[in-house]
Amino acid sequence: MTDAEELRSRVRQLLAEHPPATTDRTDFLKARFDAGLAWVHYPVGLGGLDAPRALQAVVDAELAAAGAPDNDPRRIGIGLGMAAPTLLAYGSEEVKSRFLRPLWVGEEVWCQLFSEPGAGSDLAALGTRAVRDGEDWVIDGQKVWTSSAHIARWAILIARTDPDAPKHRGITYFVCDMTDPGVEVRPLRQITGEAEFNEVFLTGVRIPDAHRLGEVGDGWRVAQTTLMNERVSIGGARIPREGGMIGKLATTWRERPELRTHELHRRLLDLWVDAEVARLTGERLRQQLVAGQPGPEGSAMKLGFARLNQAISGLEVELLGDEGLLYGEWEMRRPELVDFTGRDAGYRYLRSKGNSIEGGTSEVLLNIVAERVLGLPPEPRNDKDVAWKDLAR
Amino acid sequence: MTDLLYSETEDDLRATVRALLADRAGHQVLLDRIETDDPYVPGLWKSLAGDIGAAGLLVPEKLGGQGASHREAAVVLEELGRAVTPLPYLTSAVVATETLLGLAGEGGGPAVELLAELASGRKVAVLAVPLSTAPDAEPFPPGAPEAGPSPSAASDAGPLPASTVAGVADAVAADVLLVPRADGLYAVPAEEATVEPQTPLDLTRPLARVTTRPGTGTRLADGDAARTAVRRGLLAGAGLLASEQLGLAERCLEETVRYTRERHQFNRPVGSFQALKHRMAQLWLDVVGARAAARAAADALATGSPDAPLTVAVAQAYCSKVAVRAAEECVQLHGGIGMTWEHPAHLALKRAKSDQIALGSTGRHQDAIAALMDLPAPA
Ligand SMILES: Cc1cc2nc3c(=O)[nH]c(=O)nc-3n(C[C@H](O)[C@H](O)[C@H](O)COP(=O)(O)OP(=O)(O)OC[C@H]3O[C@@H](n4cnc5c(N)ncnc54)[C@H](O)[C@@H]3O)c2cc1C
Numbered sequence: 190m191t192d193a194e195e196l197r198s199r200v201r202q203l204l205a206e207h208p209p210a211t212t213d214r215t216d217f218l219k220a221r222f223d224a225g226l227a228w229v230h231y232p233v234g235l236g237g238l239d240a241p242r243a244l245q246a247v248v249d250a251e252l253a254a255a256g257a258p259d260n261d262p263r264r265i266g267i268g269l270g271m272a273a274p275t276l277l278a279y280g281s282e283e284v285k286s287r288f289l290r291p292l293w294v295g296e297e298v299w300c301q302l303f304s305e306p307g308a309g310s311d312l313a314a315l316g317t318r319a320v321r322d323g324e325d326w327v328i329d330g331q332k333v334w335t336s337s338a339h340i341a342r343w344a345i346l347i348a349r350t351d352p353d354a355p356k357h358r359g360i361t362y363f364v365c366d367m368t369d370p371g372v373e374v375r376p377l378r379q380i381t382g383e384a385e386f387n388e389v390f391l392t393g394v395r396i397p398d399a400h401r402l403g404e405v406g407d408g409w410r411v412a413q414t415t416l417m418n419e420r421v422s423i424g425g426a427r428i429p430r431e432g433g434m435i436g437k438l439a440t441t442w443r444e445r446p447e448l449r450t451h452e453l454h455r456r457l458l459d460l461w462v463d464a465e466v467a468r469l470t471g472e473r474l475r476q477q478l479v480a481g482q483p484g485p486e487g488s489a490m491k492l493g494f495a496r497l498n499q500a501i502s503g504l505e506v507e508l509l510g511d512e513g514l515l516y517g518e519w520e521m522r523r524p525e526l527v528d529f530t531g532r533d534a535g536y537r538y539l540r541s542k543g544n545s546i547e548g549g550t551s552e553v554l555l556n557i558v559a560e561r562v563l564g565l566p567p568e569p570r571n572d573k574d575v576a577w578k579d580l581a582r
Numbered sequence: 583m584t585d586l587l588y589s590e591t592e593d594d595l596r597a598t599v600r601a602l603l604a605d606r607a608g609h610q611v612l613l614d615r616i617e618t619d620d621p622y623v624p625g626l627w628k629s630l631a632g633d634i635g636a637a638g639l640l641v642p643e644k645l646g647g648q649g650a651s652h653r654e655a656a657v658v659l660e661e662l663g664r665a666v667t668p669l670p671y672l673t674s675a676v677v678a679t680e681t682l683l684g685l686a687g688e689g690g691g692p693a694v695e696l697l698a699e700l701a702s703g704r705k706v707a708v709l710a711v712p713l714s715t716a717p718d719a720e721p722f723p724p725g726a727p728e729a730g731p732s733p734s735a736a737s738d739a740g741p742l743p744a745s746t747v748a749g750v751a752d753a754v755a756a757d758v759l760l761v762p763r764a765d766g767l768y769a770v771p772a773e774e775a776t777v778e779p780q781t782p783l784d785l786t787r788p789l790a791r792v793t794t795r796p797g798t799g800t801r802l803a804d805g806d807a808a809r810t811a812v813r814r815g816l817l818a819g820a821g822l823l824a825s826e827q828l829g830l831a832e833r834c835l836e837e838t839v840r841y842t843r844e845r846h847q848f849n850r851p852v853g854s855f856q857a858l859k860h861r862m863a864q865l866w867l868d869v870v871g872a873r874a875a876a877r878a879a880a881d882a883l884a885t886g887s888p889d890a891p892l893t894v895a896v897a898q899a900y901c902s903k904v905a906v907r908a909a910e911e912c913v914q915l916h917g918g919i920g921m922t923w924e925h926p927a928h929l930a931l932k933r934a935k936s937d938q939i940a941l942g943s944t945g946r947h948q949d950a951i952a953a954l955m956d957l958p959a960p961a
């Protein structure tokens with residue numbers, strides 16, 4: 190068992206051997222990974238020490254205090270939040286040691302090739318095909334809304350390997366090389382003017398069988414690991430009071446007395462309370478995870494943040510009045526960072542609309558809470574035992 | 583760091599209280615009681631306060647209590663809220679007790695003696711202020727220091743008129759009234775005061791008009807010390823009321839889920855309709871938030887955190903809203919049955935609505951937040 194004291198001494202050793210002030214950022218992160226201090230609950234040799242997850246906070250605090258660089262999770266959020274836990278759970282030893290280090294260090298960015306034009310909320314309806322050819326699989330199809338595809342080196346991909354099976358049972362999960370000549374990425378401009386996400390066309394893309402995660406036909410179960418981690422990863426971060434969007438709004442309120450009205454004051458206080466409660470709920474979720482009792486609060490966090498971010502940024506645009514009528518710039522760019530709290534209020538207002546769509550819409554998450562948490566009866570369904578190829582499309 | 587989870591001891595305490603209430607204060611019992619003049623279930627206070635020791639949770643052992651904390655008292659209140667139990671717990675074991683703790687200081691004295699009696703459950707005391715009084719309110723009347731006759735001559739009319747306070751919760755159950763007067767806080771035996779019951783919206787928390795004459799009772803503390811103590815009592819009351827609201831909301835949601843799973847219309851359980859599922863899922867989210875907020879308030883009070891006034895205001899502003907919504911949804915999603923006197927939903931609705939006003943309204947708590955966080959109203 191690794192305890193907090195031992196971790197602290199490992200951190201001190203890391204800092205002594207690689208002083209942050211004089212060490213290149215990437216070199217430092219590599220050394221940190223190799224010391225098992227990247228994600229301490231991961232296995233030895235894969236960036237961890239098999240230590241309790243709770244102790245990560247000790248490491249992070251020590252390193253932050255020493256001014257060490259971090260692996261900016263905004264740019265590599267999909268890799269850290271979704272690809273990594275899935276690779277860890279389903280990858281072979283070779284796959285894990287090949288992918289996890291560059292993923293964590295940020296040398297290789299990941300994207301998620303799940304959604305398709307015909308399969309969003311009903312993800313299991315997807316139609317991208319994977320056909321076995323010797324030691325390879327050959328992929329043909331189209332994906333959409335793929336965040337970061339333009340900077341990604343690797344992708345997690347789900348594709349249909351058995352059209353004769355019911356839709357949930359004929360899917361297989363792969364790691365896809367985004368530099369393969371059959372992969373074409375086209376920007377999709379979005380509501381903010383930028384293109385954060387893309388369309389991805391897959392034509393005769395060859396994936397070695399060694400890059401399959403889980404059994405053939407078991408991809409839906411593997412994808413559940415990805416999706417559950419996606420929802421929890423959103424509420425996992427620890428934020429201080431007035432961290433996040435409410436802090437921006439509160440600052441504007443304090444600094445600009447001329448903008449204040451009584452009606453806005455009431456709405457500000459309502460949202461301030463909601464934001465503080467959301468922060469406490471996130472804190473409680475973290476404490477449950479640490480105590481080894483992961484609760485369904487993960488979905489609550491994602492739902493709550495979506496509603497709050499939209500309401501807070503909407504109020505801020507109103508508060509700004511004449512300035513709220515203006516927008517930073519509409520130039521089409523392909524950003525590397527997803528920036529929820531940066532930029533101006535208008536951008537935040539528009540970007541936050543995606544919070545209730547990406548990673549499962551709020552409607553779908555409410556269904557999940559109703560059925561899996563509260564145990565309410567499911568909607569009647571007509572797609573459970575029908576072969577995928579026979580479903581109406 | 584704030585501990586927002588429940589300890590094993592707290593879980594055990596919860597189980598004990600829940601079993602007691604299920605056994606002795608089921609909803610039929612409550613419905614029968616509220617038709618009488620006295621909503622309290624006979625003997626229940628003795629069992630909870632005395633046998634389980636719940637009345638003394640906030641009181642240190644050396645003062646005759648259990649030496650636990652606000653975290654455990656909050657769990658008791660969650661259960662009392664779940665079952666909408668009529669008991670003077672919030673008023674006596676929390677507000678009055680905490681007020682006296684604020685006066686206990688070092689030595690003995692009348693406050694300490696009374697505290698031991700409250701902790702054991704032998705006596706019930708309530709602070710003679712309207713139930714709506716917020717922690718930052720000023721419940722002390724202005725005016726000249728008391729110039730009445732000495733307590734021994736209490737029956738003689740003094741120079742000051744008798745004072746009346748309406749809307750005092752659980753005064754009908756009180757043995758002792760803690761009365762704020764211009765020159766300090768007094769402990770007045772109930773038999774020396776006039777307590778006239780009022781008709782409350784919440785039938786499970788009786789209200790009364792309390793009249794006391796100058797010169798009666800024992801002075802516990804003078805001006806400033808009394809003010810600080812009363813404020814402390816009300817702050818603890820407001821903070822732990824959030825746990826009562828949490829318990830109530832959680833129970834309403836559970837009952838609604840249970841009912842809509844069983845009730846069939848259009849050849850389906852009504853709980854399978856998405857319009858209802860989403861409302862219940864949303865309510866669950868609100869309850870998850872209420873739990874975090876209520877736990878934060880209980881923990882801040884337990885640790886004596888300087889953050890307590892803010893955390894309490896946040897919990898009140900949030901949990902009031904959630905409890906009312908949960909009770910309203912409970913009535914609505916039960917359909918016609920939800921509107922009947924026989925179904926317990928109305929007990930919860932009446933409690934939730936009156937809790938929203940109790941110990942400071944939502945707006946009042948928001949104003950407290952505005953002041954504490956420097957988010958001022960327009961000039
Ligand atoms: C900013 C952004 C980034 C994204 N990034 C990625 C990415 O990197 N990789 C990726 O694979 N995907 C990504 N997505 C896609 C996202 O996961 C899907 O958009 C989402 O799952 C919804 O699918 P859809 O767009 O097809 O909408 P649809 O499923 O067609 O939904 C349309 C509407 O119907 C509602 N609806 C659907 N089913 C139900 C139901 N059963 N009950 C009630 N209402 C229902 C939805 O809530 C929605 O309001 C991203 C999306 C956004 C907005």
